[in-house]
Each structure stands twice: as C-alpha cells, then as structure tokens.
Amino acid sequence: MFWPLFLLFVSCSRPDVPTEPPAPVLRVASEMVTDGEFTNRLISASSPYLLQHAHNPVDWRPWGDEAFAEAARRDVPVFLSIGYAACHWCHVMEEESFEDPVLASYLNANFVTIKVDREERPDVDAVYMDAVHALNGNGGWPASIWLTPDRKPFLAGTYYPPVSRRGRPGFREILERVTDVWSTRRSEIDADAERLVTQLAARARVTPGEVEESVAQTAMLSLLTAWDAQTRGWGQKKFPMTPRLEALLAFGLLNEDVALTGVVRDTLWAMDRGGVHDQLGGGFHRYTVDSRWQIPHFEKMLYDNGQLLSVYASASVALDEPRFADVADGIATWMMRELTDPETGAFYSSQDADTEGEEGTTYTWTPAQVTEVLGDDAAAVLSTHAITAAGNFEGATVLTRPSASPIDGAVRARLMTARLARPQPATDTKMVVSYNALAIAGLARGGRLLGRPSWIAAAERAATAVLAARREDGSMPRTLAANSPDGVLDDYAFTAVALMELYEATGNAEWLTAADSLVSAMDGRLWDPTSGTWFMSADADLLVRKIDLSDGPEPSGVARAVQAHQRLDTYGTPSADITKVTATFMAASRWFSRSPAGVPTLAMAHEAERQPAKSFVVVGRTLADAQALAAPWSSAFRPDGVLALAEHPVPSGASLLADKTPGDAAARAFLCFDGTCQRPVSTPAEVRELLDPGESP
Numbered sequence: 001m002f003w004p005l006f007l008l009f010v011s012c013s014r015p016d017v018p019t020e021p022p023a024p025v026l027r028v029a030s031e032m033v034t035d036g037e038f039t040n041r042l043i044s045a046s047s048p049y050l051l052q053h054a055h056n057p058v059d060w061r062p063w064g065d066e067a068f069a070e071a072a073r074r075d076v077p078v079f080l081s082i083g084y085a086a087c088h089w090c091h092v093m094e095e096e097s098f099e100d101p102v103l104a105s106y107l108n109a110n111f112v113t114i115k116v117d118r119e120e121r122p123d124v125d126a127v128y129m130d131a132v133h134a135l136n137g138n139g140g141w142p143a144s145i146w147l148t149p150d151r152k153p154f155l156a157g158t159y160y161p162p163v164s165r166r167g168r169p170g171f172r173e174i175l176e177r178v179t180d181v182w183s184t185r186r187s188e189i190d191a192d193a194e195r196l197v198t199q200l201a202a203r204a205r206v207t208p209g210e211v212e213e214s215v216a217q218t219a220m221l222s223l224l225t226a227w228d229a230q231t232r233g234w235g236q237k238k239f240p241m242t243p244r245l246e247a248l249l250a251f252g253l254l255n256e257d258v259a260l261t262g263v264v265r266d267t268l269w270a271m272d273r274g275g276v277h278d279q280l281g282g283g284f285h286r287y288t289v290d291s292r293w294q295i296p297h298f299e300k301m302l303y304d305n306g307q308l309l310s311v312y313a314s315a316s317v318a319l320d321e322p323r324f325a326d327v328a329d330g331i332a333t334w335m336m337r338e339l340t341d342p343e344t345g346a347f348y349s350s351q352d353a354d355t356e357g358e359e360g361t362t363y364t365w366t367p368a369q370v371t372e373v374l375g376d377d378a379a380a381v382l383s384t385h386a387i388t389a390a391g392n393f394e395g396a397t398v399l400t401r402p403s404a405s406p407i408d409g410a411v412r413a414r415l416m417t418a419r420l421a422r423p424q425p426a427t428d429t430k431m432v433v434s435y436n437a438l439a440i441a442g443l444a445r446g447g448r449l450l451g452r453p454s455w456i457a458a459a460e461r462a463a464t465a466v467l468a469a470r471r472e473d474g475s476m477p478r479t480l481a482a483n484s485p486d487g488v489l490d491d492y493a494f495t496a497v498a499l500m501e502l503y504e505a506t507g508n509a510e511w512l513t514a515a516d517s518l519v520s521a522m523d524g525r526l527w528d529p530t531s532g533t534w535f536m537s538a539d540a541d542l543l544v545r546k547i548d549l550s551d552g553p554e555p556s557g558v559a560r561a562v563q564a565h566q567r568l569d570t571y572g573t574p575s576a577d578i579t580k581v582t583a584t585f586m587a588a589s590r591w592f593s594r595s596p597a598g599v600p601t602l603a604m605a606h607e608a609e610r611q612p613a614k615s616f617v618v619v620g621r622t623l624a625d626a627q628a629l630a631a632p633w634s635s636a637f638r639p640d641g642v643l644a645l646a647e648h649p650v651p652s653g654a655s656l657l658a659d660k661t662p663g664d665a666a667a668r669a670f671l672c673f674d675g676t677c678q679r680p681v682s683t684p685a686e687v688r689e690l691l692d693p694g695e696s697p
Contacts, residue, residue: 038101046481047117048428049085053094057104060115063124065541071112071149077182077189078151079111079175082125082143084118085428086286086299086350088359089159090142095357096162097171103162106172110179111146118143119349119432120478123488123537126546130200132156144171146178151543152193197543204544206531209589216607219596220251220260226597227263231291232270239287240271242307243551247600249311250639251607253318265319268312272327275398278363279385279407280416281338282330284308286353286553294400295393298360298425299353302339303554305331306347306438313446318637326406328446332455335439341431345461346480347439349432352425362422364396365415373418377411431480433487436466437494438554444501448634456505463502466495467514474521488537489548489557492522496564500642504634507623507645513653516573519564523577532583534561549591550598558584559601566605570613570642572655572675581609612673614641616691619660620667623647629667632688 041061042054053060061067071078081098083090097103107113118125118141125143131153132139139158146155155178163170181189212218223244226234234241245264252260271277274293276285283305285296309331316324339348355362365387371378381387384407387397401407440459447455469480476487476495499515502508526534528547536546536557548557562584568576585592585606591599592606616633620626626645627634633643650657656675662668665682671690672678681690 042115044483046479046483047085047120047430049083049090049117049119049430050115052085053098053115056094056098057101057108058098058113059104059108060113063114063116063121067112067114068149068151074112075149076111077154077178078114078147078149079107080114080116080128080143080145080147082116082118082128082145083141084350085426085430086301086352087141088297088299088353089140091352091354091357093142093144093159093171097160100162103172103175106175110175112149117430119428119430119435121485122490123539123542123546126536126548127200127542127544128153128156130203130544130546131196132158134196134199134203148190148193152197153543154189154193154196200544204546206533206547206587207590208532208583208586209593211585211589211592211606213610215592215596216251216603217255219592219600219603220248220257222597223248223600224259224263227267228291229266231293232266233291233293236291237287237289238276238291238293239553240276240284240304240308242304242311242553243555243601244597245311246307246314246555247604249315249318249637250604253637254607254640261319264311264315265321268315268321268324268327272323273401275392275400277327277401278330278334279399279401280412280419282332282334284331295398296360297353298363300334300351301553302335302347302349302432302435303438305335306435306440306442307554309335309439309442310445313442313449314637317449317635323406325450328450329452332443332446332452332458335443336454336458339427339439340458341429341465344431344465344480345458346431346465347436347462349428349430349435351427355423355425360393360396360398362419362425364391364393364398366391366396369418370415373415374411381407381411381415431465432491433466433469433476433478433480434490434494434554434557436462436480437491437498440466441494441498441501444498444505448501448505449637451635456502459498459502460506463495463499463511474517475525476518476521486538489522489526489534489561490536490554492518492526493534493557493560493564494554496522497560497567500564500567504643504645507627507647509646509651509653512571512573513651515564516568516575516653519561519568520575522561522564523575523580527580531587533558533580533587534584547587549588549602550595551601555601556599558588559599559605562602562605563608566608566613567642570615570656571644572658573653581605585609608640611640613675615644615656615672615675616641617644617646617656617660617670617672617677618667619646619648619650619657619662619670621648621662622666625662625667629669629682629684629687632684632691636691 038055038057040059042050045051116124128145129139132143135156144157145153147153160171164173248260249264270293276288276293276296283300286299286301288296309328312324312328353359367382367387370381384403385399386402391397440463443455443459469477476491477484478487496515496518499511503511525538528535536548562581565576565581569578588602618626618630644656646657648662668680668682669687670677670680
C-alpha cells in the first residue's frame with residue numbers, strides 16, 4: 001500500500017432581538033462564482049455547492065454511471081471530491097487547485113473527476129468517508145478519494161495543498177504518484193482496493209444479538225464519564241452533540257438524575273455564553289476550534305440549529321431556565337429571518353464560514369468598530385463582550401458573554417443593523433428534506449412549550465412544502481428540487497417524527513396521517529429483513545449499503561425510524577409495526593455492547609420500549625376546547641408520552657382516539673398506559689392533579 005505516504009488531516013471535520021434589524025442581503029452560494037471561460041458538466045446541477053464548481057477548469061462530472069463508464073472506457077482512475085457549501089477548506093482547495101488551469105489540465109488528462117455534495121448524497125459520502133477513516137484514522141471535508149472504474153477506493157485523504165509544504169504532500173505530487181503506480185503497478189492498486197472493500201463491507205455488516213435491559217443507563221453513564229466538567233462538553237474541539245444532550249435530558253428527567261440534567265444545564269449555559277453562539281444574530285455556529293466554546297468555525301447549519309431550538313426550549317421549561325427560552329427565541333428568529341425560502345416557506349441548508357474568502361469577518365469586531373456604531377454606549381459593550389484591541393481571532397474579537405447578563409436589546413439591534421450592512425457569508429439555498437424536518441420539529445415543539453404560535457405557523461408552512469415534494473409513488477426526494485436524488489432514511493424518519501411534533505402542537509390530524517403514510521413508504525423502500533433494520537439508502541449500486549445506527553451531529557436515521565414506529569404504535573395507526581422496533585434493537589446489539597455512548601438516541605428508544613406506552617388524549621367539542629384543557633401537558637416537557645388532540649367526532653385512523661368523546665363537558669382528557677385509559681377528567685384542576693399528583697395549587 002502506498003497511500004500512507006500522503007496522509008493529511010486538515011479539514012472541515014468539524015438571542016432574541018427585540019428591535020428587529022433589517023433583513024440581510026442574501027448572498028446565494030451558487031452565485032458566488034462568476035462565469036468564466038470554462039464550463040463543465042455541473043452546470044445543470046441543482047446543488048449550489050456543485051454550481052460553485054461549474055466553471056472550474058476541472059472537467060467535473062456528477063456522481064453517476066456515466067462517469068464510471070467513461071473511466072472504464074479510458075482505463076483511468078477516478079478522482080472523487082466530496083464537500084459542501086459551508087466548508088472552509090473545501091473553498092480553499094478549490095481556489096488553490098481546482099481553479100488552476102495547469103493542475104486541472106493534468107487532472108483531466110489522467111483521471112475522470114467527480115464532484116459530490118455530501119448533503120445531497122449523504123449515502124455516497126457515508127461509504128467513502130468510511131474509506132477515508134479506514135486509510136487515515138480520521139476524516140473530514142473536503143474528502144479526496146481515488147477510485148478504480150468499478151467504484152472501489154484505493155487512496156483517500158482530505159485537504160491537500162497544491163504543492164508540498166510544511167511536510168504535507170502537494171496535490172500535484174499525489175496525482176503524479178497515482179498516475180505512475182496506475183500505469184506500472186496496477187495489480188497492487190487492484191489488490192489494495194479489494195482488501196479495502198472487504199474491510200468496508202465487514203464494518204457495515206450487522207449481526208443480530210441479545211440486548212441488555214440497562215443499555216440506556218449504561219449509555220448515559222458513559223456520556224457522563226466522558227463529559228469534561230472544566231470545559232463543559234466532549235472533546236478538544238467543541239461540537240454541540242445535540243443528540244447526546246437530548247438523550248441526557250430525557251433520561252435525567254425520567255429518572256430524577258440531577259447529575260445528568262446538570263450536564264445538560266451546564267453545557268447549554270456554556271454554549272450560550274461562548275463564541276459558538278451568535279450573540280447578536282441568534283443561532284449557533286457549527287463548532288469551536290478551542291475547548292471552551294469560544295472561537296467558532298463560523299458556518300451555521302440548519303441541522304444544528306433546528307435541534308438546538310428543540311433542546312433549549314425543552315430545557316427551559318424542564319429545568320426552569322428562562323434564559324434558555326431567550327436563546328431558543330434567537331435561534332428561531334435567525335432561522336426565519338435568514339434561512340427561510342420566501343416562495344415555499346421551507347428552510348435553506350447553511351451559511352458559509354467565509355465572507356469573501358476570509359473567515360469570520362462578518363461576525364468579529366474591533367473596539368473602533370463598536371465605538372463607531374454605539375458612541376457613548378460603547379464602553380459597556382466592550383467590557384461585557386471582552387472586546388479588546390488584541391482580540392481573540394486574527395486581530396478582532398469573536399463576541400462572547402463573560403458576564404451573566406445579556407447585552408441590552410436595543411444596543412444589540414444597533415450592532416446587528418451595522419453587521420448586516422457588511423458583506424454577508426453565502427447561503428446554501430439547497431432545501432434538504434431531513435434538515436427541514438429537524439427545523440420543523442424544533443419550531444413545533446418549541447412553539448408548543450413556549451407559547452410561540454408564529455413558530456408553529458412557520459413549521460406548518462415548511463411541512464406543507466416538504467410534503468408537496470413527495471413523488472407520485474409516495475417516495476421522498478432528498479431536496480426540494482426538480483432533479484433531486486432520492487431521499488435517504490433520514491428524510492423519511494426525521495420528517496415522520498417532525499409531523500408528529502406538529503400534530504401535538506396543532507391537533508391537526510392530517511399531520512399524523514401524513515406521518516403514518518411516510519413510515520409506510522420508508523418501510524417499503526428501505527427495510528432490510530436480512531439485517532432486521534433499515535438501509536440508509538435505496539441505491540443498490542453503492543459499493544456498500546450502509547446502515548446508520550450511530551448518532552453524529554444529527555440523530556441516527558435508524559433511531560428516528562424506531563421512534564416513529566413507537567409513537568405511531570402508541571397512537572394506533574395502520575403503519576405502526578413494533579416487530580421492526582424489536583428487530584432493530586437486536587440488530588444494534590453490537591453497538592449497544594461495545595459503544596453505547598455512540599447510540600444515545602437508539603438507547604433511549606430502547607428505554608422507552610421497556611416502559612408502558614403513555615399517552616394523554618384530549619377530545620373537545622372544538623379543537624380550541626381540547627387545546628385549552630391540554631395546556632398543562634402542552635406547556636411541560638414530557639419525554640415519556642405522546643399527546644393526542646381531537647375535536648368530536650374524532651377522526652379515523654388512530655385507535656387511541658376511538659370511542660373518545662367530550663361527554664357533557666367542553667372537553668375531556670384521558671391519561672392512558674398501553675392503551676388502557678384512566679377515568680376521564682374535564683377541568684384544568686383535575687388535569688393538573690392527574691398529570692402531576694400533589695403539585696396542583
């Protein structure tokens with residue numbers, strides 16, 4: 001094997017505004033490259049990231065059979081580059097190498113080149129990122145992978161500089177080395193590729209087994225042990241790791257474990273006060289390059305913020321932290337202000353780390369800039385946000401909040417107005433179904449818990465756009481684009497769960513019916529009876545068909561599919577199939593035993609299966625009557641049950657609602673366990689006593 005000589009590890013691995021500032025001038029990612037003398041096959045792509053590369057001199061092709069057939073015809077290797085629009089090092093490698101006509105000419109003469117947007121094809125990315133990890137021990141983007149014409153990887157890395165520097169091999173040097181070995185020692189490449197494919201297949205293989213009953217407790221204790229109390233998070237670089245926080249909050253509340261809920265509280269506080277939190281505009285950057293949440297890598301992702309909105313809103317009511325509601329307000333305000341597609345109401349994917357090629361210039365401040373905007377009011381802000389002449393990021397300051405009090409709303413609005421007058425980072429206007437689902441779920445749950453009807457309305461509009469994109473056969477696309485690839489498991493499972501959150505927030509049974517239909521389509525396309533769980537993708541031509549059990553920045557698609565079936569089973573809808581839940585737990589047995597901290601969402605689903613299925617059913621003469629009586633449930637975070645709302649006569653399709661009536665009252669409420677309901681109650685005081693015995697005033 002010759003590739004270890006070329007390892008390189010640089011990559012993108014990694015509050016409410018009372019006085020509303022003006023809307024930003026949107027800079028669309030696909031418009032950030034001017035027309036040039038070159039145009040390649042990406043010009044017809046819908047992905048803004050791919051369109052950014054459409055005028056590279058590199059003869060890029062989209063992923064597909066045509067590209068590999070051309071490599072076979074010419075008998076040359078394939079160079080596969082995978083990235084995404086908000087990735088800083090992806091832009092660097094494009095500028096240094098892919099825009100260089102001389103280097104591009106060498107690539108075109110000796111390789112077939114393929115460019116993939118990892119957010120558009122997460123199934124392709126998952127397979128080949130495994131190759132990057134297998135060969136390098138770590139991963140990240142841009143991913144640079146060399147393949148045989150039959151799609152087998154034999155060399156992989158991440159970012160490469162154009163020429164060798166500081167001990168790092170240059171991209172041109174690697175290309176020349178690959179060309180030489182391809183022509184002189186081809187058999188070695190083929191043998192190495194076969195060995196790697198065998199290794200990847202072994203890693204993807206699922207072996208069912210028995211599962212310990214205490215797996216959730218083991219997973220939570222593992223997360224607690226790995227959590228750093230000094231830096232309030234996991235790892236040297238700090239990512240939100242929101243699925244972990246969600247699982248710890250739920251398990252801690254259900255078991256009255258203050259150590260676990262304390263981890264959630266302390267992490268959310270540290271994130272709020274750090275530079276990872278956009279102190280002016282709301283929302284969170286993707287991660288920090290330091291261990292204390294201070295200096296971010298500046299891209300902002302919809303998938304992070306949709307989840308964080310849900311967790312901050314849930315923690316606000318569960319842990320009695322009003323400040324967390326303010327943070328949730330800021331996230332929702334940013335999402336609706338800067339990521340909403342005005343035509344459909346769906347949400348865009350992300351905003352870049354860079355502004356005009358420089359990291360952080362939109363977000364950072366110098367004392368002179370603050371003084372210019374605030375005049376006599378500047379001194380307090382300079383102190384509150386620790387803005388100094390030396391700065392904390394390349395001569396400027398990333399705003400943090402060392403003091404306990406947030407900056408005054410009017411002053412924040414003045415600074416934000418000035419910031420929006422600066423050049424803005426580009427926005428990736430690709431509307432990914434699963435990312436939208438996370439945003440819909442966050443807005444729906446947060447709107448219900450915190451009493452924000454505008455959030456629920458925004459969630460409904462986005463959900464309508466997502467469902468309108470369903471194809472005639474019931475399948476989901478990956479993106480809201482005419483030429484979108486097929487949806488993956490996340491698109492089905494995340495959307496189904498989001499629709500159930502929306503049903504709980506509105507009582508509109510159409511959302512529950514749509515969730516049930518999506519789960520049916522998901523099972524028909526992605527369920528694998530051999531492994532006993534769901535494939536990530538329906539694409540049978542992939543080198544390895546991945547099964548997505550572990551959480552990353554997003555929850556596992558398999559775990560969300562399990563939760564969708566569990567909730568539908570509690571509601572009693574036609575597509576619920578608890579046998580798939582049981583089979584999936586057995587399929588995940590190796591993960592549960594070897595790395596329970598890696599599967600916290602699935603571990604919590606397993607814990608839910610051990611408990612009685614809890615539901616709170618409220619039927620009113622009108623839906624408004626039902627919602628009013630359900631208020632004590634709706635305004636509390638209750639991770640151990642589902643809410644069912646209906647007006648009489650109840651809709652069909654959910655057995656949990658069958659035979660329920662308001663009786664002689666405006667509305668009646670039923671607390672049920674495993675479908676068996678207690679005596680109904682009809683007054684707010686009775687509801688409070690039923691749900692929280694002994695706590696009613």
